[in-house]
Amino acid sequence: SQQGEEDPQALSIQEGENATMNCSYKTSINNLQWYRQNSGRGLVHLILIRSNEREKHSGRLRVTLDTSKKSSSLLITASRAADTASYFCATDRYYNQGGKLIFGQGTELSVKP
Amino acid sequence: EAQVTQNPRYLITVTGKKLTVTCSQNMNHEYMSWYRQDPGLGLRQIYYSMNVEVTDKGDVPEGYKVSRKEKRNFPLILESPSPNQTSLYFCASSFLPLAGAPEQYFGPGTRLTVT
Numbered sequence: 560s561q562q563g564e565e566d567p568q569a570l571s572i573q574e575g576e577n578a579t580m581n582c583s584y585k586t587s588i589n590n591l592q593w594y595r596q597n598s599g600r601g602l603v604h605l606i607l608i609r610s611n612e613r614e615k616h617s618g619r620l621r622v623t624l625d626t627s628k629k630s631s632s633l634l635i636t637a638s639r640a641a642d643t644a645s646y647f648c649a650t651d652r653y654y655n656q657g658g659k660l661i662f663g664q665g666t667e668l669s670v671k672p
Numbered sequence: 673e674a675q676v677t678q679n680p681r682y683l684i685t686v687t688g689k690k691l692t693v694t695c696s697q698n699m700n701h702e703y704m705s706w707y708r709q710d711p712g713l714g715l716r717q718i719y720y721s722m723n724v725e726v727t728d729k730g731d732v733p734e735g736y737k738v739s740r741k742e743k744r745n746f747p748l749i750l751e752s753p754s755p756n757q758t759s760l761y762f763c764a765s766s767f768l769p770l771a772g773a774p775e776q777y778f779g780p781g782t783r784l785t786v787t
Contacts, residue, residue, distance in 0.1 A: 602764075664714040
């Protein structure tokens with residue numbers, strides 16, 4: 560079953576606008592990660608937020624985590640055409656000490672110049 | 673340069689012909705994992721390994737085998753490939769999980785087509 564589910568599935572914005580993607584999950588987690596994938600290529604880690612954290616920043620990225628709602632959001636500010644990619648959230652499960660990650664289906668972001 | 677390499681990058685094969693996809697990392701990571709990516713299904717974990725000679729099943733292990741004889745290598749073996757194993761495969765590695773799954777480093781992917 561899907562642990563992480565992203566919303567929306569696809570998002571199209573103009574350069575300079577902000578992009579917000581959401582992720583919901585079902586079970587308690589240790590942490591939640593966001594990854595980026597350019598078309599057909601390997602995933603690249605963007606940011607990790609632990610279950611005891613509520614917000615984290617990295618450059619133009621802002622991630623929030625609401626464990627009571629089992630949801631997270633990724634905000635990309637002042638988007639650029641180069642941000643065009645698919646974005647995935649990945650969660651582990653609290654009881655699992657093996658480091659097994661479960662990925663959602665991803666949000667496809669298109670940033671038009 | 674720190675990296676995860678996979679070979680081959682592209683492979684077209686026929687049903688039943690055994691194949692191996694290699695994965696190697698140069699970061700001294702203990703943890704390695706294989707995923708497959710299919711449209712509409714995201715990434716699904718096939719097998720993972722916590723260290724040499726320690727492997728375990730992920731969510732979709734049927735039809736696959738792995739081995740971990742050396743720390744840097746984690747080959748994926750398809751003994752008798754079938755068309756439903758046509759997919760994009762990724763190898764990933766990381767340091768050993770301590771408090772939850774750590775950041776994964778991904779290889780460039782292997783696009784496999786089984787006819």
